[in-house]
Amino acid sequence: MKGIQFDNASQRKTYVGAVYEIGTDAIKKQILSEIDPEAADLHRSGKIHLHDLEAYGKTYNCLTLDLLKGFPFERFEQYSDSRKIMETFNYFRRMIVELANEQSGGMGFANFDEDISRIFKRCSLSPTDYNLITLRENIESFIDWINNARERCGQVSYYVSLNLGLSENDFGRAVSKFVLEYFGNSSPEYIRPNIIFKVKSGINHDPKDPNYDLFQLALSSTSRKMVPTYLLCDSAPNINVDASKIGIMGCRTRVVQNEFGEDTTIGRGNIDYITINLPRIALEIDSMNRDSDTEERIRLFKEAWLETANSVKLSLLDRYNRLSQLDVEDFPCNSAHNLWLGDVQNCRSLNEIFKNGTLSIGFIGLSEAIEILTGKRFYESQETCDVSLDFVRFMRQTVDRFRKENGLNFSLLATSGEYISGRFPDLDAKLFNHPVIEKGFYTNSFHANVDSGLSPFDKIRLEGPFHILCNGGCISYVEFSSAPLTNTLAILDIINVAVKNGVSYLGINFPVDSCLSCGQSGVFDQCPNCGGNKIKRIRRVSGYLEDLEFFTKGKKAEVATRRSNK
Incomplete structure (x- = not known):
């Protein structure tokens, strides 16, 4: 097991996990030998990354569950009130476990608070003191389970996202309250689930709003645990979407626009995504065009990206077509509970279902790419900032054209590259010499460099315009x-x-250190209370919290470089 190199910080070494990794590596090699040689070569060389390669043509990535459509209400009729509540959370556990064996990525609850309140209403439950106590206990048990169950593939915890904050009825408000209170007051070791608080004026943002107290609870929890993160429903990318129809899946995945029906997150997911290594393309342009001016280098950069994006598009289409040719029987959990938009149980072809998913073209290292081409980090001048925004707009326009030409939900993803943040520069270092490679990692998506030292407000103003482009x-x-x-x-x-x-979508980061000997928490190299050196260090990595000890090499290098935004 010492030879196993994990791709993300949530993995742990176990016998079953080691066997799984060996099998996965073999499957990846086989798939690379079978798919289009150009795509395989681009992946091997590190110009692109085919995520979840072992799942190529076998399953989709992630899903925000349509909980209510297939919920077994009839079976619940015979239960007592307390058992109805308990069995609701048992049902959630079962969905999580079964889906984890049926898809490659995580699972999301778009309206955890409101969905539970609707389930309870259909089950004729009233918000009595006893039922609310039972609800609190089951929510706490559910969160305990998510944190302690590292069962997927024998090595990974379940990646679950709970969106909440909008429900205004007694049960819905109680769900949000109990989740936020329990997680916010839990020990630093509690790092799951991913909780997203939806901020919406008229519901929870302003002091006069009915759920303002829940917003205050969310802020308090974030100040201690970095969780929840915040889906800003009144911001420009979200203002025209029904807040109850939108949710975040995982570390940032957004599935809203739909060529085949209503714009909604519910019952939809990402089929697959492929990330393009922007610094690699910039390094190639730089090496061949040292004497060209910046404008010409940027033009060539766009041309080279477009050539790569066309190859990525074909790979996404191939993966989608292979997936759509599978049988409904290959997805027993989805079929039994009708979790996708549409009728999984009675569809003639899985294309009827999976066409509602997204095919995403991602990118990493915008800041490094711009620095290679212009000599400046993109936030160091208005000119380079404008160049960066223009390039991301160009990518979005291209992806929109792919959507129109192919009649599928192509989207532009600002990738959170955990494994690839180190893989890409390692491969690039074999071909090029440049200072941006030496630090050992590339910056996620369009983010300012982690050592920028920008003030919080300047960083927000800088990155804000990119959000509406990365759909x-x-x-x-x-x-x-x-x-x-x-x-x-x-x-x-x-x-x-x-x-x-x-x-x-917004997150707040800070280091959290916890002494394993006495429980003291803060930020320290040695425990100030007992002098102990056994310290667990919790940091955010690519959208979720984890123990720094298990970070990939690239992400450890990033953490060592991080500076606060003052």
Whole structure:
């Protein structure tokens, strides 16, 4: 097991996990030998990355469940009130376990609070004191389970995203309250699930709003645990979408626009995504055009990206077509519970179902690419900022053209590259010499460099305009040097500025160290309370919290470089 190299920080070494990894590596090699040689070569060389390669043509990536359509209400009629509540969460556990064996990525609940309240209403449950106590206990048990169950493939915890904050009835409000209170007051080791608080004026954003108290609870939890993150429903990318129809899946995945029906997240997911290594393309242009001016180098950069994007498009279409040719029987959980938009149980072809999913073209290292081509980081001048925004707009226009030409839901994804943040520069270093490679990682998506030292507000203003272009998902982070335990107003100010500047999805980062000997938490090399050196260090990596010890090489290099936004 010592030879196993994991691709993400959530994996742990076990016998079953080691066997799974050996099998996965063999499958990846086989698939690369069978698919289009150009796509395989681009992947091997590190110009692109085919994510979840072992799942190529066998399953989709992630899904936001349509919970209500297939919920077994009739079976619940015979249960007592307490058992109805308990069995609801048992049903969620079963869905998570079964789906984890049926898809390659995570699963999301678009309206965890409202869906539970609707289930309880259909089950004739009333918000009595006893039922609310039972609900609280089951929510706490559910969160315990998500944190302790590292069962998927014998090595990975379940990646679950709970969107909440909008439900205004007694049960719905109680769900949000109990989730936020329990997670916010839990120990630093509790890092799951991914909780997304939907911020919406008229519901929870303003002091007069009915759920403003829940927003305050969310801010308090974030100030201690970095969770929840915030889906800003009044920002430009989201303002024209029904807030109850939108949710975040995983670290940033956004599935909203639909060529085949209503714009909604519910019952839809990402089929697949492929990330393009922007610094590699920039390095190639730079090496061949040293004497060209910046304008010409940018023009050539666009041409080279477009050539790569066309290959990526063909690979996504091939993967989609192979997936659509499978049988409904290959997806027993989806079929039994009708979790996708459409009728999985009675469809003539899986194309009727999976056409509602997205095919995403991702990118990483925009800042490094611009630095290679212009000599400046993209946030160091208005000119380079404009060049960067123009390039991302060009990518989005291309992806929109792919959507129109192919009649499928292509989208542009601001990739959160965990494994590839280190894989790409390692491969590029074999071919090129450049300072951007030496630090050992590339910056996620359109983010400013992690050592930019920009103020929180400047970082938000810089990154905000990119959000509306990245319709496949994106996030902006603000980095604090320590937990803002007594300063939730600072987080509120950042959220307000983010809404005004077009940020769709926002996270707050800071280091959390915990002494394993005495439980002291803070930020320290040695425990100030007991002098212990056994320290667990929780950091955010590519959208989720994890133990720094298990970060990939590239992400460890990134963490060592991070500076707070002051």
